[in-house]
Amino acid sequence: MIAQRHVARATERKIDAIEFEMSRDIVKTRPPVVTKLDISEPTQPMDNKYHGMDFQSTLPMMLPTDYLLGQHSELSASAIAQSESVPLLEEAAILFASGQNQVAEQMLISVVKHPQHGIGTEIAWQMLFDLYRITHDQYKFESLSLDYANKFETSPPLWPENMPAMEQDTPQDQSSVNVTFPSKFDAGIVKNLEKLQQSSLKSHSVRLDFTRVKEVDPVGCGLLLRAIKNLKKSGHDLMLVHAQEFADKIRGILQVGRRDETEAPWLLLLEILQLLHFQKAFEEASMDYCVTFEVSPPAFEAPRNNVTSSFPEITLPEEMSDKFPMPVTVEGKMDILLKNIADQAANYNPLVLDCSRLDRVEFSASADLLSGLAPIAAKKGMSIRFEEVNYLVMMLFHAMGLKNIATISTRKH
Template sequence: MSQEEPNAGGLLSKMVRFVRNPTVNWTELDNIEAERESQYSKQMLKEMIERKRRNDFVRKREFDQLRKLRQRGSVASQRTEDPMARPSFFQSSMTSPGERAVTLKKIDEIEAQMSQQWWKNKPTTGMGSTAPMSLPSEPITAPFLSTAPLSTIAAMPATVQPLFTEEAAQAAPGRSSAPAAPPLVPSPAPSPVATVAPPPPAEPEVFVHEPDLEEAAIRFASGDHEGAEAGLKEVLAQHQQDDPQQQFDIWMTLFDLYRATGLREPFEALSLDFAARFSRSAPLWFSLPEQLGAAAAPASTDAVPAVPARSFSWSAPGALTLQSIAALQATLARAAAPWTLNWARLMTIDEAALPALTKLMGQWADQDVQLQFNGVEALASLLQSKTVSGERAQHTDWWHLRMAALRLMGALDEFEMVALDYCVTYEVSPPSWVVPRCSYAGDDGQVSGQAGAAPAPESLLQESQFSPSALLQEPEAPRPRLSGVIEGDAEPLLAPLLALVKPGQPLLIGCEQLVRVDFPAAGSVLNWAAEQQAAGQAVQFINLHRLVAVLFNVIGINEHAWIVPRKN
């Protein structure tokens, strides 16, 4: 009687599984194998990720060793000119040119093999050719020096030797037929190179205003908005028969008046006339008082300094709904950073609000903002309870929200584990990790990111390739600004701006949100600009609306500083 393998779904096989697992319920015996396979595949994915990290670390260490060997050989070639110098390790270990050629060949083979293994499974989109790395057949040409930053060029020696000695280059395979190239010598430059300052920016055009606009500018500076509007309309009627290009500044001055006073209806009516007159679209509407919000200075006779915007603070309710998120988003649009959000009272989140909150956290992560999270434990506990591995009862939006929150916090390791659980649970690819731009700090001590920081390179190849703009770029410094209504003495607002002056550069004062300057304040600006001119410091007031720009010309500030009106 031949023995046959019992059917996997038969009673006998089920009895065998029950004997092997006496503690398992009879109805759950069929699920044991499926659970084991799921655990096995999950463990395999974890081991794959760990193995990839370990291989990347080993490759990085081996490439570092190869670079050290090359640098050591370069130093040895430089010291051969001095007969009394002590031989280096590279020279002492290589007794003949043939041995050095063999070593160079082995290094080439190792690099080519590692390069092929490294990029074997990598996508080639946007990476160009993935040919194995090898030693260049010719020395680096001189135009490559133009991509190096000034500080790097200053640190270079006067003469740069080739990568290997001439004898080794002749003995290396593939180089015997080519003549030996002379050492790469950069063009002589004045010393020290690092002190060379960038060329000064081009001077702006001289602002020449229409004389008929002076009366309207004086009325506006005195707070007579209605009189300024009537005066501008009268000037516009007087120049109605002039060339359209000569009337352009008058129209733009009236547009600036409406935007500075927040009058949208007359602005839109004027836009229709402007489009019919010039056959082009009118300027875009915006309200300076609305942009300033609570920070706008009130129109009073006393000098009121600009009120700094306070940081924003928000506390999550017990049940977070879609309306709560919409209100939060609208409030943040008018709030100044840093933003502090407290999640301590959070108990649940409406499922209809999950996509909106996920999108909002993604926007925060992609912005150069500072975020402070309090009560992070409540938020993390809620999201963790809704994203249990292997349970498909919960909506996938919970998983997306948790991964968006982890990305915002800069928790890469935890993000990968959650993404792995998401992949195992739903058998779909999880969202990929993107380096956040925001600066995050939590009350649990976790700090990550820096606003405006460049993302880390994804590979050693990207680490070795660079561009001049990326290396020469400096972090953006605070920009001098004047905003609101300035009345009385403007000296307290102008004095702190001198701390932001860059040596050899003009002081650019942004006036995009400057609403009005009265006569006493304009007089103090005149005295301050004259002092800066006497001290040799150039000053530019940029993006002024035209009523303030005309006033500065009337007062005489244009004789000591540059007046640059806005273009829109």
């Protein structure tokens, strides 16, 4: 046991030394302060133009005066039909789906500042609230809430509990940091982590790709464990690619009851299982960890960060329920997600797609979703429902024609 402790301490010192060298090599620069945008008084004149776009290319809307968007979770068919006379809302939704958050924001601000759009203005308010929630911008969310309360004389949506706020001095570069790890996951990943540390200062979204990983080493596990904890503290959005297979490779070097040179592989395994929302697998691994190191098992804590995976099948529960849970982000290849949805449709009618966790649908993925759901909707007697949809995704679905094959109900704020 004494020998094992010496080896463990030596491994931890090696990890500490590598991190120290990383911190010496990286020149830390403070990112520029983000200008706070005042909805009531924009910091820069918009003149209803942005990047050559005309923000007044809309038609007036005529909807019943008793329709108050904030009190309904589902838009009526007539309201949706009328809302389509404001193409800016659909354009903003498509831009958001394409990752152009800042342009979408300016377009929505233009709509909320022109009340002649009727109910379309109210939809734009809700789309802005969703945009600020998804991008973790609590300052703008609360500023918009004050304006909303003054305008509508009713309670605004509330900032979600346990939602990490974006720091005021975090640059709002919408590009995602992409870090692909090599086949051998050991001390050599220090170069990848240096790139991660530098690039994460300029972006709020990080993509960790484990596709190439074939061998896992405890030192590499220790380095990544510390990096992930730092990303969680800073509130970064995480995209994990092939994380489930990576977790299996970590599990392959562990043995219950055998104390290796460091606890890092065990702790990294538990961290990844939490990020993937694999609670049952986490509890099983935590008990093995408890037995091995004779400590109390850690409790499962769902991540506060936005965490997505390139494998939508992880969102399908072990026991199928009457509602299919959509992932946080729908993007990339759709084959597995559409197969899981088809399996759900084979067992349940109506097909209910729970979008309570869904934040964004990539523009190209929305077209694939439409083509994948169309054959299901064409079956005699089959109906499809999207429930708890945020307003940005709702307008994208209507722009793409998903409203023609499914009922879409919005999320209650």
